[in-house]
Amino acid sequence: MLVMLCCDKYNLKCLSRRCQICKNKVIPYNEFSNDQEIEYYEWGRDKKKVGQKEINITKKFKRTTQIRNLILKREDSLPKFFSHTANIINQYQTITELKKSLNDYETLVHMDFSENYSYRFAKEVQSLHFGGSRGQLVNALDTIHQQWGLIYRKHSSLYLKKSPNITTDSPSSQYRNKYIFYIMTQLQNVFSSLKSVTWNYQEVGHGKGTPDGVGAVVKRTADYQVKC
Structure with a gap:
């Protein structure tokens, strides 16, 4: 859809619908009879x-x-989709510029706080897939909040792995809480030369670059070992 509706799917003007060339582009639907009903699948909460x-x-x-209702529902979701994509593109472009301009x-x-590893069995009964049956490993392979990341300096980069001494108040909060603000105010007591700190959260529901990839490789490697 982005290719169809935008001149450039990486251009913020196109994604924010401010581009004079593509802002009025629409999806070209084929002719249809609205007497017919269509089945579709949708993710939801229960x-x-x-x-x-x-x-x-x-x-x-x-x-x-009916087909028309589905089309209207899709059209209603487009502004949110464009906004979500624009946020992702804008954040990645900003991070790239920050890396280039470091003094x-x-x-x-750049860090990713991923969920605990849910354990697997070589053979599983069907009921294990439902509800809260599947357990999680805690403090094994440092998976109580895998924290993977990269530290970027002016002329180098370094992989960062979770310190075993790091604890957290709630995994589900993803560190969006009052405690992190307090910790930031105390950093200068440890690092006296520290002048300023900014903490930015990226758009939800998409990969977080290299840190996200490292965590994924670790978990899939564990899955493979279980299967063997």
Whole structure:
């Protein structure tokens, strides 16, 4: 869709619909009869009872609707999709520029805080896939909050792996909490030469570059070992 509706899918003007050439482009739908209904699948949130408590789960729902309704639903989602993509492109471009413009006294730390590793078995019963049945490894292979990243300096880069002494208050918060703000105010007590710090969160729901790839390789390698 981005190729179809934008002059350049990496251009922020096109993605923000401010480009004079492509801002009025629309998806060319074929002619159809609205008497017919169409089936489609949609991801959604649902609740599932596990033991005595209810948990939120994400599942795929099968829907049936008229073609026009589905088209309208798709069109309604386009602004959010364009905004989401524009944020991703803008952030990556900004990070690239920051890496290029670092001086001798600056450091850029690009990190990914991934979830714990959910353990696998060589053979599994069907019920293991549902609810909260599948457990997670904690403190094994440093997977209690895998923290992978790269430290960028002016003339070099360095892989960063989680310190075993790092603890956190809640994995699901992804460090968006009051504690991180307090810690940042205390950093100068440890690093007296520190002048300023910025902490930026990237757009949700997409890969975070090299750090994300490192974490993925570790987990898939563990999966492969289990299968063997």
